Every structure is written in structure tokens, then in C-alpha cells.
Amino acid sequence: MDVELKSRLEGKAKCLGHDLTSQEFALAMDAEDPLRSFRNLFHFPKRINIPEANGDVTESSRDPVYFSGMSLGLCPTTTKDLVCSSLDDWANLGVHGHTTGIFPWAEADLCVDEQMAALVGAKREEVAVMNGLSVNLHLFLLSFYQPTPSRHKILCESRAFPSDYYIIESQIQHRGFQPATSMICVQPKSGEEWIDEGEILRVIEEEGESIAVILLGGVQYYTGQLFDMAAITAAAQRKGIIVGFDLAHAVGNVPLHLHDWNVDFACWCTYKYLNSGAGGIACAYMHERHNATVKPALQGWWGHKSETRFDMDNEMDLEEGVRGFRLTNPSILMCASLKASLNIYHQTSLEELRNKSIMLTGYLEWLIRHYFSSNSPGFSSQSTIRILTPPQPERRGCQLSLCFSIPLSDIYEKLSLAGVSCDKREPSVIRIAPVHLYNSFEDVYKFVEILRGILYHMTVFGHMIKFNSGHFTYDIGVYYSDKTIKETC
Template sequence: MEEFSGLHPREVVRRVSSSLGCSPSSPQVAAYFDENDDLRHLRQHFLMPKVADLPASDLSIVDGGEECIYLCGNSLGLQPKMTRKYLEEELDKWARTGVHGHTDGSRPWAWAENNLEDLMAKVVGAKTSEVALMNGLTVNLHLLMLSFYKPTQSRHKVLLEAKAFPSDHYAVESQIRLRGLNPRHSMLMLSPREGEETLRTADILEAIEKEGDSIAVVMLSGVQYYTGQLFDMAAITQAGQQKGCFVGFDCAHAAGNVELKLHDWGVDFACWCSYKYLNSGAGGLAAAFVHEKHQHSIQIVLIFALVLLFVTSMIILSNFPPFSVMELQPGVSGFRLSNQPILLVCPLQASLEVFNLTSMQALRRKSVLLTGYLENLIQHYFSEDPAEPGKPHVRIITPSDPQQRGCQLSLAFSVPIRKVYQELERRGVVCDMREPNVLRIAPTPLYNSFSDVHRFISTLKDALAACRGQ
């Protein structure tokens, strides 16, 4: 669909429906997009759940043999088909060779994750030496903050979203308390303007300019988990660093979702999980990024080494001669605590190999159209104005500008959200509910089709009708 490059998704839908001689809401439009989707073959690399296997589906109103409408890649990605094969290979190697599996085979346990770092680096726009696969997201955030958050009397604040993901908020607060500071004075939290759902880039940059001399670290999301807003990471990084701040991002909802250029943007550090858009399974192996400009920074590794020394002092003293000195690898590799669990490496490998069949640029092009098509259908069938007669009220709180969002659209409803969610579940839809009134819908370009989106809208109409009838 290269011929539509540069056009707004709404205009693409209009042109296609006009050429087909049908309504923009016709399933013919979805079928056309699917037939001309250069990435449609990627879906075959994933296992799509059947409706009958979902715990809340009602087989009296939906065909259990159909594939479900899975729009929840922002919460947990689907299982790559190669996952089972890779896991079985390592279980078999363990059974046959025992400890020799640490160094033998195509996936030696002692450094198996090293073979994936180049694939992960491509996904986030980094150099291989800037990426490490390790731990969980919040553990990595703590480790990075231990090194990059170096408060002084005059520069001690951390800038973050007022509604940051809770674990990020807790991590930042605990890092501030660890330094003996008061979060009430050292947490600088950004909120949208009154009556608005998302942060304006201009307001973020203004806050950095105004408070920058007192900010030690700018720590924001790449994509905001609740609203789905994609932040201008390049502009934020430049603004923060011009004021002398370190700039880091939680890319949990950005990695594998949008095109990232962590190296080129000069981001100081970042971390992300891999079980959402990166499809590594629940509790999957997380990742961290440290820009190469910090590769040989004694100041960064020194703080981390001191923390490790405190935690591991008894082990060091009891297992090594007194003159042993800990030598950390430069940059992000120095943050590793051990070799990574091989059973977590396997599903991540299976997923990253699918990513390697295409590019983030190609996935992003499809994503912009796929999410734009979803938005177009929502605006066709539903109204944002509760007073408008004849149409159910559904409000999109995610930015309408495709450059300010990823796959996800967050939908707010005028009817009780739990009822809507339950009716969708009964009909074989897998999505994500967030109180008080939002459903997060994420058509993922790796495995979702335009027909999935059309089916979802038809099902949503039925679900809302059922809610009104209750």
C-alpha cells in the first residue's frame, strides 16, 4: 500500500471506498486493505486463541470455532509459534547434557541473550552495545536510576507524568527516599490542562525550561499506558539535556509499537518490558538501554558497583581472595546481574525473529493505517457528544494526530465500562479495561488484520445494544 504513503488514514479510507463504490464502513474496505497488506503473512507466525477457549465467551451468541478478536497486544502479545520448539530444545538439552548446556549448543545458557541483542537493538533504534536483555522492567528502572539520579541540593527533582504507570511512580518515589529526600519536594509531576486528557508537548517543554535547573532526571513514558499518547521523545531529550538534565524513558508501551531512535535522539537511558508488543510471554525478559556516550563513565558504574558491593559483600569475601576487585563491563552491560533465564530467552527469540522479517518502519506504516481505520469506524458509528440522538456515546481520548499515538486507542464510554467489557468478552473480544471508564484497544500490525478491526466494531455495536437493553 505504498501508493497511500503520506496520506492521512481518513483520506486513504475515503479513496479506497470510493474506488470500490461502497461505504467507508463496508467490510469490502477491510478486505481490500487485507489483500494488499504486504505484512499479512506475519500473522501466521503467531497463535491466535479460539473463541471457545476464552473463559468468558458465551457460545450461545458466538461461534466457538472462530478465532477471537484479539486487540490486547498492549497488555500481552500473542505467543509466537516457534516458542514451544525453542523451549523444548532447551529442556531436551538440559535433560541430555546437564551443566554442559551452559556453554554448548546453538543457544548456550551462559550468554544466550547476547545473540538477541542485535535484534532488539534494531527494534528500538540503538547500537547493539547499547542494549542489554535482563531482569524485569522495574528492576532495570531501579538500577538505571541508581546511576543516573545523582541529586544535589539545587538539582534534585525528577520530572514524570502525574499518571505515570504505578510501578514507575513507586520506583521514582523510592529512589528519592533512598537519597534521604522528600518526594513531595523532589517529584515534579505533569498533568494535562484542565478539561484535556493528554499532555501537550509545548507544556512538557515549558516545564523543562522553567524548572530545568532543579531537575536531575526527566523520566517519562515513550507511550503513555492509559491514554496511548506517543511523546515527542526527541524534543523532550533535547530540551532536558540543554538544561543539564539526564533524560530517560520507560518504553514498555513503545518498544515494538512505534519507531524508536534511542541512539540518534541521544536518550541517556531507557528500559522496557518485552511481553506486550514484543510477545515474550507473561513475566518475559526485560531490556535496558544506555547511550554509548556513557559507555566508559566511571561515575555511572561506580554507584552501581557500590550497591552491588553492599549486597554481595559476604559472597565476595567468602569465595575470593582479599585482593579480588570487581571489574564491570562498560556501559549497559555492566548492569547485568547474571546470565539470563534460558526459558525466558526462548520466547523472546521466537518473537524477535519475526520482527527481523520486516522493519519497524514497515510495521509503523501499517499501524498508522490500521489504527486510523479503527478511528474512522468509531467516528462513523458512534458520537463523542452524549446529546447527539441515535448514536451511542464513545469518546476517543488518545490524540487524533497519528504522529502522537501508537497502536492503541483508549475509548471512554458513557455507560458503565464493566458492562461493556463483559459483553465484549461474551462475544469473543479480548481487550483491556481500565477504571473508571476506559477500554484500551490495540490493533497490532504484526498479527492483527483490518478485518479484525471491522469485526470489533460490529461486535462493539452489539455489546452496546445489549448494555442498553439491560
């Protein structure tokens, strides 16, 4: 664990007068959290509604421990009102809703792009709210990836999100090249879990003359590794390489400064840390220095300047910069949903959120290492947990990826039955994301207590349904022959 972060946590525990392993410490941290009220701005699902709970209604009104923000953020409490107000405009105004009402539909994207630009460290005119993430990546690679016989390679991660991998493959093939010779996939060194950024910089230095584009995730989806985007961009551009980032797991999670970092382009979705709802609208960024030279390879009428868009003369009057890449009018319902979350971000700063995130994720890491490392007392070597995410706070966001030494399916099932929402990646990894906007230190404490009970009883007894942690009782359930066996320990 990072020495400075460990010292901060232990110093805080001493100052508060509570042991780091105690629930009192978690409650004291929440009591002095300046962002604690934000939790009340989100809906938490109830256990009784979660399919994995198998209809278990024990303590069904209790909020689950929701750690799935890296997959789907929670619903803000104002989302329904904002979306319904747009539906009301449709009902009351009909076609006139395009130009009047709370969110005029013809300006739906312009109602959110300024707040969005602030989140990614860009100028407003460098950001467009449009399409879906994969569509946007395709659009920008069509314009920025201009391979030649000598410079035709795309550098990416070996374990890039599958969609990104497919996009890169298809773009290379579309240009008449072969992925086998035109993809450079950097990967962790043998025995390591995350990618050494020194290796990325080495490849750039040694093969830069043959690389046309770099496309990396800002935060690696599987391990949660945060890349040094500024350093990678600077090194690549010295070699004449175009640099793009998929920020799906970075935006709203960590501070971004795309304009100052001189990043060429970036794309992201909004339904993870930005809480816009499943399938929510995506966004894109292009640095203003490309406005005069980089044009969209594919055009649609929403890329037409708004002042002349309705002249209908079939003469494209292309918007300058990233807005020219827009293809069609965005869904007002999607933009209204996104607006609900951006309004919450607008009440604080990413720096303040980042400070909480570092401590919250650090607290989770400290407890995991305290209870589940190979030298932890009371646990066998079969129940240890490895953390795949880098230990340094500057190299990660909210997420920790936990690698288990015993069957993942059993653990995940029991976590779900206990009301823990998380994400599994076979064969052995569970991803946990304590999100700064709505998760608490008590959430982290409860999760670790549940996990302690599960792993202890799986190791010692092989099964368990109910245990008492000393503070509260959890049902975690295992089923044998369609019969629930209850055992209180």
C-alpha cells in the same frame, strides 16, 4: 480525526470501490496487506478457552478478536519449539549446555541483543537483555539520579504507570528527599485528556535548573499518547538534565532511534508488543557516551567481563557500559521465547509495520467516530464514545483508549462474551490495540460491529444475547438469575 489520515482512508476506499463501513473494504485491505502472512505466525486463543465466555461453545472454534497486545502479545508459533530445544539441550547435555547447543546458556542474552538493538535504534553494545523492567529502572536511577540541594527533582507524568510512580517516589526518599517537593508531575490541561508536550517543554525551560532527571513513558500506557522523545531529550539536555524513558508500550510499537536522539537511558519489558510471554525478560539501554563515567551502583557477577568471569578471584572486572549493569545470568527459556518474536520482526522493518499500524488504527478511529460520536445517527447521547488518544498519527502508536458514557462493566462483559479480548480501566475506559504484526482490518470491522450491537441493544432494550449483523451472528450473553435469556433481534 487527522485530516490527512482521513483523506488517505477515504481515498483508499474509493480506489478499492468499497464503502469504508463495509466488510468488503476490510477484506480488500487485508488482501493487499504485505504483512498479512505474519498473522499465521501467531497462536490466537479460542473462545472456548476464555473464562469470560462462561463455557459458551457457540462458534467456539472461531478466533476471538484479540486487541490486548498492549498488555500481553500473542504467542508466536515457533516459541514452543525454541523453548523446547533449550530443554532438550538441558536433557541431553546437562551442564555442557552452558557452552554448546542451539542457545549456549552462558550467551543467552547475546543471542538476542543485536536484534533488540535494531528495534530501538541503538548500537548493540548499548543494549543489555536483563532482569525485569522495574529492577532495571531502579538500577539506572541509582546511577543517574544524583540529587543535590539545588537540583533534586524528577519530572514524570501525573498518570505514570503505578510501578514507575512508586519507583520514583522510593528513589527520591532513598536519597533523603521528599516526593512532595522533589517530584514534578506534568498533567493534561483542564478539559484535555493527553499531556501537551508544550507544557513539558515549558516546565523544562522554567524549572530545568532544579530538575536532575526526567523519566517518562515513551507511549503513555493509559491514553496511548506517543511523546516526542527527540524534542524532549534535546530540550532537557540543554538544561543539563538526564533523560530516561520507560519504553514498555513503545518498543515494537513505534520506530525508535535512541542513539541518534541522544537519550541517556531507557528500559522496557518484552511481553507486550514483543510477545515474549508473561513475565518475560526485560531490557535496558544506555548511550555509549556514558560508558566511561556512569557505573552501576549495584554489581553482580554477570556484569563481570565474560573473558574473566570464571576466574573466580573476586576481583570485579566490570564490563563497559550497559552490560556492566547485568546482575545475574538470564533465563535461557526467557531468551528463547523472546528470540521467537524477534525473528518475526527481523523479517520486516519498523517502517513497514508503522505504515500498516497508522492505517489500521486510523480505520478503527474512523469507524468509532462514524458510529459513536455525538452526531452519529441512530445512537442516543448515552451511548457515545470519546477517544482519549491523540488523533494525530505521529502522536500515538497502535492503541486507542475509548471512554464510554454508559456502565463500563456491562460493556466489557458483553465484549468478552462475544470473544473480544481488550482491557478495561475503571471507571470508563477500554483500551484497544490493533497490532500490526497479527491483527487485520477485518478484526477492526468485526469489533466495531460487535460494539454497535452491544451499545444499541443496551440503550434500546437494556440487554441482549444474540444479534445478527447482516454478515455473521454473535452471542454476547447477559445472565439474569443464573439463567441465560436468549433474544434474537
